[in-house]
Amino acid sequence: MINEMLLQFAHWMEAQPYSQMLVAGYFSYNWVEATHVLTLMLSIGSLFVIDLRMIGLILTEVPASKLAERLHKPMMIGFVIMFITGALLVYAKPVETIQSLWFRIKMILLVLAFINAWVFNARMKAADGTWDMDPVAPKALRTGAIISLLLWCGVVTLGRYIPYDWVDCVNTDNPTILWAAGCVDQLNAL
Amino acid sequence: MLNLLLSQYRKTTILFLVLILIAILEAFEVRTSIHGNTLPYFEWLKNSSWLGIIGTTYGSVYATVEAVHLISMAIIGGTVLVADLRLLGIILTDIPSETITRGTHKVFRNALIFAVASGIFCAAGVADKVYYMPVFWIKMLALIAGSCFVFLVKQPLLNTVPHDEIRPWTLRLLAVCSLLVWFTVAATGRWIGFS
Numbered sequence: 001m002i003n004e005m006l007l008q009f010a011h012w013m014e015a016q017p018y019s020q021m022l023v024a025g026y027f028s029y030n031w032v033e034a035t036h037v038l039t040l041m042l043s044i045g046s047l048f049v050i051d052l053r054m055i056g057l058i059l060t061e062v063p064a065s066k067l068a069e070r071l072h073k074p075m076m077i078g079f080v081i082m083f084i085t086g087a088l089l090v091y092a093k094p095v096e097t098i099q100s101l102w103f104r105i106k107m108i109l110l111v112l113a114f115i116n117a118w119v120f121n122a123r124m125k126a127a128d129g130t131w132d133m134d135p136v137a138p139k140a141l142r143t144g145a146i147i148s149l150l151l152w153c154g155v156v157t158l159g160r161y162i163p164y165d166w167v168d169c170v171n172t173d174n175p176t177i178l179w180a181a182g183c184v185d186q187l188n189a190l
Numbered sequence: 191m192l193n194l195l196l197s198q199y200r201k202t203t204i205l206f207l208v209l210i211l212i213a214i215l216e217a218f219e220v221r222t223s224i225h226g227n228t229l230p231y232f233e234w235l236k237n238s239s240w241l242g243i244i245g246t247t248y249g250s251v252y253a254t255v256e257a258v259h260l261i262s263m264a265i266i267g268g269t270v271l272v273a274d275l276r277l278l279g280i281i282l283t284d285i286p287s288e289t290i291t292r293g294t295h296k297v298f299r300n301a302l303i304f305a306v307a308s309g310i311f312c313a314a315g316v317a318d319k320v321y322y323m324p325v326f327w328i329k330m331l332a333l334i335a336g337s338c339f340v341f342l343v344k345q346p347l348l349n350t351v352p353h354d355e356i357r358p359w360t361l362r363l364l365a366v367c368s369l370l371v372w373f374t375v376a377a378t379g380r381w382i383g384f385s
Binding site for chain 1: 249250253254256257260261263264265266267268269270271272275281282285289290293294296297373376377380381384
């Protein structure tokens, strides 16, 4: 049911003139994709610096909460640009993207990463400042930082897998993969 | 004079001589003749080296190494941004810039090693294509320029002199050059995928 709805929505998006314009223009699509990837350096780059500080691998002489607080703004600017360009990439190729298994897992990891970031922030605000100058953060924050690093590495890796066609609807007949990828037509044909 | 240059500014002098050498090589079209002779190596890299064979045979391995390359570039970006924005006086201004530049450099260096290693693997899988791409050569030049700049100019200067003894404009210039060169490396790398 949800797969049918998503596919319908994707077909509707694909029929929009701006979607076709975006994908037809070689440079427009490439500029959006390049911006999406390059903004990684701002968003995930800043985030990784914060996470690595929490586990004591970088800038151990800098108060951890201060570093997190000061890098919050550039990081968020990066994430906003990444989400806008990411949405445009989906808008340009909606059917292909929505039926990509990698894209779907990437979205799940993104949600998990944001829940983890929210919990991490709440824990950091709740913790007293006595650990701030310690080379490593308390265990709960350290665990949050490691989970964040792993989840974002997963997001980047799956984002890289999306253009590859190993498990595209036309290249697999495994019902579980077809269902997970939302390959409605191929599932009906089985 | 020469003794002073060689003792106090050894690395900068080496960099200057390298730049002069590059200019001479370019003037006598040595690069153009060398470029033509490197094609067999690129073909060997793709078709016969184990890097090229793994890259072309196992798409999933290739894509995963591409992801490692991207993650390494993200870490390079993060460390460069933190250090250079501090030198520009935009972030973390209440923390000594010596602490920030020293603290980020080790991670930057390790990320650069990963980026170069994964980049060689990625290039090996498409070596016969990248050879003909001007943007690939621009990226290589930017990478060499960026590495020379960091290890021969920026770090030696920032590590040997207290930053408050360096003129503020010199620090800003270092930061802007660093941001520009690493942005060029990343942007040209992205453009290789479109060419």
